[in-house]
Amino acid sequence: MKTPVPIPKDVERMATRAAFGKALAHFAEQYPRVVCYDADLSKSTQTHLFAQKYPERFFQMGIQEANMVGAAAGISFTGKIPFACSFAAFLTGRYDQIRMSVGYSQANVKLVGTHCGVGIGEDGHSQMGLEDIALMRAVPGMSVLQPSTPTECRQMVEWAILHRGPVYLRLTRQGLADLPLPPFKAPGHFPLVKEGRGKAFLAVGALLEPALEAAVVLEEQGHSRPAVFNASSAKPLDDGVMEKLCDRFQELYVFEDHSVLGGTGSALAEWASEKANPPVRVVRYGVQDVFGESGTPKALYEKHGFTSRAIVSFLRDFPTLS
Amino acid sequence: MKDQGPKPKTQKVEVERDRFLTWAERTPVIRERILKSIHRAGSGHPGSSLSLVEILYALLGEGGVMTHSPESIQGNDRDRLVLSKGHGVPALYAVLVDGGYGIDEDELMSLRKLGSRLQGHPDRARLPILEASTGSLGQGASIALGMAQGYRLDDNPHRIYAIVGDGEIQEGQIWEAALSAPHHKLGHLTLILDFNKGQIDGPVEEVLSLSPLREKWHSFGWHVHEVDGHSYEELVQALEDTHPEKPSFIIAHTIKGKGVDFMEGQIDWHGKAPNDEQLERALKEIRQNHTIGLAP
Ligand SMILES: Cc1ncc(C[n+]2csc(CCOP(=O)(O)OP(=O)(O)O)c2C)c(N)n1
Ligand SMILES: [Mg+2]
Numbered sequence: 056m057k058t059p060v061p062i063p064k065d066v067e068r069m070a071t072r073a074a075f076g077k078a079l080a081h082f083a084e085q086y087p088r089v090v091c092y093d094a095d096l097s098k099s100t101q102t103h104l105f106a107q108k109y110p111e112r113f114f115q116m117g118i119q120e121a122n123m124v125g126a127a128a129g130i131s132f133t134g135k136i137p138f139a140c141s142f143a144a145f146l147t148g149r150y151d152q153i154r155m156s157v158g159y160s161q162a163n164v165k166l167v168g169t170h171c172g173v174g175i176g177e178d179g180h181s182q183m184g185l186e187d188i189a190l191m192r193a194v195p196g197m198s199v200l201q202p203s204t205p206t207e208c209r210q211m212v213e214w215a216i217l218h219r220g221p222v223y224l225r226l227t228r229q230g231l232a233d234l235p236l237p238p239f240k241a242p243g244h245f246p247l248v249k250e251g252r253g254k255a256f257l258a259v260g261a262l263l264e265p266a267l268e269a270a271v272v273l274e275e276q277g278h279s280r281p282a283v284f285n286a287s288s289a290k291p292l293d294d295g296v297m298e299k300l301c302d303r304f305q306e307l308y309v310f311e312d313h314s315v316l317g318g319t320g321s322a323l324a325e326w327a328s329e330k331a332n333p334p335v336r337v338v339r340y341g342v343q344d345v346f347g348e349s350g351t352p353k354a355l356y357e358k359h360g361f362t363s364r365a366i367v368s369f370l371r372d373f374p375t376l377s
Numbered sequence: 378m379k380d381q382g383p384k385p386k387t388q389k390v391e392v393e394r395d396r397f398l399t400w401a402e403r404t405p406v407i408r409e410r411i412l413k414s415i416h417r418a419g420s421g422h423p424g425s426s427l428s429l430v431e432i433l434y435a436l437l438g439e440g441g442v443m444t445h446s447p448e449s450i451q452g453n454d455r456d457r458l459v460l461s462k463g464h465g466v467p468a469l470y471a472v473l474v475d476g477g478y479g480i481d482e483d484e485l486m487s488l489r490k491l492g493s494r495l496q497g498h499p500d501r502a503r504l505p506i507l508e509a510s511t512g513s514l515g516q517g518a519s520i521a522l523g524m525a526q527g528y529r530l531d532d533n534p535h536r537i538y539a540i541v542g543d544g545e546i547q548e549g550q551i552w553e554a555a556l557s558a559p560h561h562k563l564g565h566l567t568l569i570l571d572f573n574k575g576q577i578d579g580p581v582e583e584v585l586s587l588s589p590l591r592e593k594w595h596s597f598g599w600h601v602h603e604v605d606g607h608s609y610e611e612l613v614q615a616l617e618d619t620h621p622e623k624p625s626f627i628i629a630h631t632i633k634g635k636g637v638d639f640m641e642g643q644i645d646w647h648g649k650a651p652n653d654e655q656l657e658r659a660l661k662e663i664r665q666n667h668t669i670g671l672a673p
Contacts, residue, residue, distance in 0.1 A: 093578070095544060095547075095576050095577050095578045095584060096577060096578070097578050098577065098578065099577075103578075115578060115584055115585070116585070117544065117547035117576075117584050117585025118514055118515070118544050118545060118547040118576065118585075119547050119548060119549060119585070121549055122549060144513065145513060148513065176420075177418060177419070177420045177421075177489040177497050178420070178497045178498065178512075179489070179496045179497040179498050179500070179512070180496070180498075180500070180510075181463065181497075181498040181510070181511070181512025181513050182497075182498070182512060348491070348492075348496060348500075349489040349490065349491070349493065349496045349497040350489075350490060350491030350492075351490075351491070354490075354491040355491065358491065
């Protein structure tokens with residue numbers, strides 16, 4: 056599958072939360088064990104679509120994320136496949152419940168956190184999931200997924216239903232371009248989006264688009280020829296994939312709307328610093344060690360350098376190895 | 378602060394009436410500011426802010442019950458207010474404009490803009506007068522509880538107030554605070570419930586019922602009042618009638634979107650900004666509804 060660059064202006068866009076809501080309501084028919092929990096955000100997480108179709112399999116918990124996580128663990132022990140949904144910040148904020156009732160208990164719970172990143176805009180820090188990958192990655196056995204397109208989101212929802220074990224799905228408030236990408240098969244497979252050499256961009260979620268555009272511009276300018284991969288899972292990593300990546304490229308740049316502390320970039324850096332031979336440099340490009348704030352999504356993306364222009368100039372200024 | 382018998386009436390009643398009349402003149406301006414700032418921001422929570430206006434004014438408006446001034450923001454020589462339902466903060470910004478706290482109407486128009494002190498949810502680091510950074514529901518009662526403990530250690534005579542939403546008190550942490558504040562005999566703590574009957578996914582009673590609400594808090598050991606949250610007289614009476622040991626819980630019956638007819642009681646207006654035409658209509662209605670707060 057070839058991803059067209061530059062990305063056509065009329066490409067379809069949809070928030071991954073919207074794609075998720077549709078997919079869950081869709082797959083619920085085929086998979087009758089799927090149930091859904093929400094905590095007074097069903098219009099935002101889009102689980103209202105499921106609730107309308109399957110009211111008896113939908114549990115409205117009120118504003119009670121901790122209770123919801125515990126209940127989801129409990130119902131999973133009776134053979135159901137619960138999706139427990141809220142904003143990423145509030146859901147992963149119930150960390151003890153997640154590490155104990157879900158993680159340690161090996162509960163087959165699918166946690167869905169929407170409104171990730173500074174890309175949510177005006178609501179500001181309190182509503183932004185900025186450390187959720189870091190937290191979820193630290194739970195043994197948790198698969199951590201973050202679709203980069205609405206189509207990939209749909210594929211991940213089905214994968215999560217079929218996978219036995221806890222999954223964290225990280226979703227956007229804002230629309231993402233439905234770029235044609237190789238289909239999602241399993242975590243750790245970073246599908247190639249654009250060929251290149253020397254440098255590889257591993258971009259995820261809302262940053263796939265600007266990273267891809269930046270790679271094209273850098274190539275046109277003769278600066279470098281970065282390859283681009285869709286890094287839509289942070290855990291588990293796949294040793295084979297990572298080995299190949301580190302063999303082929305000298306520098307990996309990881310782009311994500313998440314804190315640079317503990318995110319996808321950290322995951323790759325941890326792997327590479329221990330196992331890449333010869334060594335590979337991993338550069339984390341995300342929200343620096345700061346709080347989120349209010350602003351339009353556009354203003355915030357400019358401030359954090361989440362635009363193709365900012366990425367190009369960062370690369371041009373960055374002391375290069377290759 | 379102790380239980381009082383019947384008070385000497387006539388003179389006090391006159392003074393109160395004047396005070397409430399003044400407030401009733403001011404609060405339409407507060408409502409206008411709320412709507413204009415949210416309109417300009419293009420997002421925010423008008424329903425949740427408008428239900429708070431009389432409560433905030435009875436606390437922090439000119440002549441409100443709180444001991445508070447711009448000079449007292451440093452140190453501990455003041456009453457404190459924690460807005461636990463942080464998404465209602467446009468109402469607090471609007472009230473603070475009149476208190477000389479260095480926020481003017483121009484700054485209100487920076488609500489939710491990049492770099493503004495007026496964040497979409499309270500940010501204590503940018504604007505210390507907010508006392509606590511909130512926006513993740515359920516946390517403010519505990520913060521207020523800790524402030525009350527700190528004040529008691531210092532024999533500080535001031536009070537701590539916190540405002541919570543009715544959907545918000547579904548959070549478990551609220552009930553932890555509900556259990557522990559009476560245990561610690563924090564009579565100088567007052568929790569006010571903005572009981573507007575709505576949350577995001579529907580009416581509170583349908584999403585997750587709180588009833589019997591009064592009985593619950595009473596049985597947890599709180600000094601409970603139930604008042605019309607848009608009546609100054611009832612609010613002030615309840616705020617002033619405290620108990621030496623029991624923390625106070627004031628159930629303030631309010632209406633989401635109060636003051637704007639097409640927003641009142643409409644869940645849809647929980648969290649969206651009015652457009653130009655809606656703003657104009659809303660401002661007109663606010664001017665017509667200018668007797669809010671006064672006894673009929
Ligand atoms: C922990 C947490 N969960 C969910 C939300 C999202 N949220 C924001 S406002 C709101 C509804 C609040 O209802 P209520 O407390 O009744 O306040 P009202 O707006 O009615 O005053 C929700 C669920 C949040 N801010 N924090
Ligand atoms: Mg409410």
